[in-house]
Amino acid sequence: MFDRRTALLTFFAAPAAPLVGVHPASAQDRPTLELTPSCGAQVQRTLAQTEGPYFKPDTPFRRDLAADRPRGEKITIAGLVLDTSCKPVDRALIDVWQADETGAYDNSGFSLRGHQFSDERGRWWFTTIVPAIYPGRTRHIHVKVQKPGARVLTTQLYFPNEALNRRDGLFDQRLLLRVTDAEDGKFGRYDFVV
Secondary structure (H helix, E strand, C coil): CCCCCCCHHHHHHCCCCCCCCCCCCHHHHCCCCCCCCCCCCCCCCCCCCCCCCCCCCCCECCCCCCCCCCCCEEEEEEEEEEECCCCCCCEEEEEEECCCCCCCCCCCCCEEEEEEEECCCCEEEEEEHHHHHCCCCCCCCEEEECCHHHEEEEEHHCCCCHHHHHHHHCCCCHHHHHHHHEEEEEEEEECCCC
């Protein structure tokens, strides 16, 4: 089995990955990480969804949200921001917010909230925790994505194989993360098309 760093290195698939000193696992241990949308003739923009009542502007610039909740189950989420021609989008804003391990949102501070920008290859990633469910909702992470100079896409990412997915009125399978178990938590993948 691999760990989240190995999964992230595999995702980068580049010799100059930012996690210096981490050695990739053997080929048989590397996870297979396919693109979420199918790049081709009928690529569609990522589905928009409501931001809900808990969005806060001016989140801090950071990738590590898990430090806010050290007891939560760790997950690294990563992906690409692509345009409708499946070309990478450089400097796209990715802003996330989510519930904690008890199902609560931090509305007084910025716990489990943050933003970053995609790199020149369209790549983005966060280390966070798996959010808990709360009454009326299945497990999810809120996201805003904005291509430079374009409109903001607001959506939500969902976890596969959740019993509450079928009963959540907002759930849409087109917004499912591809989640893989790792030795030290989980690794999730989603590629946005904006």
